[in-house]
Amino acid sequence: MNHSIENRYVGELRTLSTHVKTGKNIITDAPIDNNGKGQAFAPTDLVSSALCSCITTVMGICAEKGKFEMPNSKAKITKLMSTNPRKISEIKIEINFEKNSLTDVQKRKLISVGKNCPVAKSLNSDIKQNLKFNF
Numbered sequence: 001m002n003h004s005i006e007n008r009y010v011g012e013l014r015t016l017s018t019h020v021k022t023g024k025n026i027i028t029d030a031p032i033d034n035n036g037k038g039q040a041f042a043p044t045d046l047v048s049s050a051l052c053s054c055i056t057t058v059m060g061i062c063a064e065k066g067k068f069e070m071p072n073s074k075a076k077i078t079k080l081m082s083t084n085p086r087k088i089s090e091i092k093i094e095i096n097f098e099k100n101s102l103t104d105v106q107k108r109k110l111i112s113v114g115k116n117c118p119v120a121k122s123l124n125s126d127i128k129q130n131l132k133f134n135f
Contacts, residue, residue, distance in 0.1 A: 013036045013037070070110075079092075
């Protein structure tokens with residue numbers, strides 16, 4: 001299997017990840033509360049964002065397969081850290097969907113698919129996933 005990401009440590013608690021196929025980059029920076037400059041996403045921020053992106057992506061796939069329109073959305077993501085050990089303890093995601101005409105059945109299906117996305121299933125079960133879907 002080909003790798004799809006290259007990652008380099010570039011100094012000063014910063015990394016540069018490159019999507020090999022497109023050349024697009026993501027920079028991470030250690031957060032201020034962990035000796036960093038906090039000038040870019042922290043790696044744990046990306047984990048939290050990845051959860052939300054995965055949820056809405058699989059919901060979009062579900063809508064396409066079900067032949068209904070997935071409404072655009074905007075989400076608020078909050079990451080809570082524990083201190084000993086330092087790790088993500090909870091990810092809160094509130095997804096607000098644009099006005100739509102989804103049925104209750106479609107909404108329930110989208111929520112179920114979202115809650116069971118690959119990132120959600122890959123995270124340690126110690127991480128509380130607090131998800132709110134506002135249709």
